[in-house]
Amino acid sequence: DAKTTQPTSMDCAEGRAANLPCNHSTISGNEYVYWYRQIHSQGPQYIIHGLKNNETNEMASLIITEDRKSSTLILPHATLRDTAVYYCIVRFTGNQFYFGTGTSLTVIP
Amino acid sequence: DGGITQSPKYLFRKEGQNVTLSCEQNLNHDAMYWYRQDPGQGLRLIYYSQIVNDFQKGDIAEGYSVSREKKESFPLTVTSAQKNPTAFYLCASTSRVRGANVLTFGAGSRLTVL
Numbered sequence: 001d002a003k004t005t006q007p008t009s010m011d012c013a014e015g016r017a018a019n020l021p022c023n024h025s026t027i028s029g030n031e032y033v034y035w036y037r038q039i040h041s042q043g044p045q046y047i048i049h050g051l052k053n054n055e056t057n058e059m060a061s062l063i064i065t066e067d068r069k070s071s072t073l074i075l076p077h078a079t080l081r082d083t084a085v086y087y088c089i090v091r092f093t094g095n096q097f098y099f100g101t102g103t104s105l106t107v108i109p
Numbered sequence: 110d111g112g113i114t115q116s117p118k119y120l121f122r123k124e125g126q127n128v129t130l131s132c133e134q135n136l137n138h139d140a141m142y143w144y145r146q147d148p149g150q151g152l153r154l155i156y157y158s159q160i161v162n163d164f165q166k167g168d169i170a171e172g173y174s175v176s177r178e179k180k181e182s183f184p185l186t187v188t189s190a191q192k193n194p195t196a197f198y199l200c201a202s203t204s205r206v207r208g209a210n211v212l213t214f215g216a217g218s219r220l221t222v223l
Contacts (some may be wrong), residue, residue, distance in 0.1 A: 032209040043113075043199055043214030044152070049206070087151065095140060095159060095203075096167065097212060099152040 004088045009104040012082075018075040020103050022088030025069040031091055033064060035073045037084040038102070044087060047073065078107045111136045113215035115200050120220045122194075130185045130218045132200035139203075141183040142212070145169060146197040155198075158183055187220060195222045 005023045012018040024033060032051050036044040048055055048062045050071070055062045061074040075082055087102040113134045122128045132141065140159045144152040154167030158177040172191025177183055187194045198218045203210040 034209070034211070036212070041197070041217070041219070043201075043216050044212075046211055046213065049209050049211060051209070091210060095210065096154055096157065097142075099144070101149075101151045 003098055004090060004100045006086075006088055006100055006103045008101070009106070011106050011108055012075075012078045014080060014107050014109050015077055018073075018078040018082065018105060018107070020073040020075075020086050020088075020105065021070065022072070023070045024088065024090055027068055027090055029068075033062070033068075033071050034089045034091075034097070035060070035062065036087045036089065037082075038087065039084045047086075078105075080107050080109065083107045113200055113202060113213060115198075115215035115218050118216065118218060120218060122220065122222050124222055125189045127189055128187045128194075128220060130187070130198055130200075130220070132183045132185065132215060134181050134183075134200075134202050134213075134215075136202060136204065136213065137180070138213070139180070140210070141177070142201040142203075143167075143173075143175065143183070143185045144199040144201065146199060146217075152199060155185065194220055196220060 032049050034049040035047040038044040047059050050062045050064050064071045085102040085104050089097050089099050091097050116131045142157040143155040146152050153169050155173050156175040158164035161180050164177050174186045200215045201212045
């Protein structure tokens with residue numbers, strides 16, 4: 001089963017780009033990578049997903065390596081409201097989704 | 110507005126009592142999920158249902174039960190057999206977005222067993 005590993009925590013200065021890495025070395029060829037974020041005591045919020053190509057939307061960009069074993073979520077101009085726990089997740093057998101412990105991002109004024 | 114409604118938001122119960130957490134969605138999604146989250150931890154799957162009248166156990170199903178009698182409803186019962194039920198419970202459903210199954214979450218229910 002595909003699993004993900006992420007750094008436990010990261011800091012980012014307000015206004016700078018936040019780059020959050022994720023390792024998913026066991027991902028299979030047809031599994032998507034999804035990113036969510038969770039602000040304390042709220043439900044996780046969908047950010048972006050991708051399969052092979054890099055993706056961009058109004059919230060973030062997702063860069064996936066060519067071998068698909070890792071990806072990076074980029075928040076181009078971090079604000080204080082981006083302080084949250086960010087989860088990189090993959091789907092596996094039986095339509096289940098694996099959530100690790102995520103990366104706690106702190107945006108510093 | 111379409112979405113997932115979980116109730117109650119906060120629930121206090123005495124040890125040994127069964128409690129039922131409600132999850133309702135008006136998104137017309139087929140698949141629904143229940144996750145448990147403990148402080149400082151990620152989400153762990155309790156049960157999921159891909160269609161009405163069918164559901165599967167997740168990683169931590171012991172001490173929990175579910176039903177899926179209607180497409181829009183997926184209630185979770187925390188039974189007295191669950192050894193440590195105090196946690197944050199999240200309900201979700203999936204929809205197809207650009208070929209992928211994207212989860213949408215409710216706001217969560219926080220259960221405290223006294």
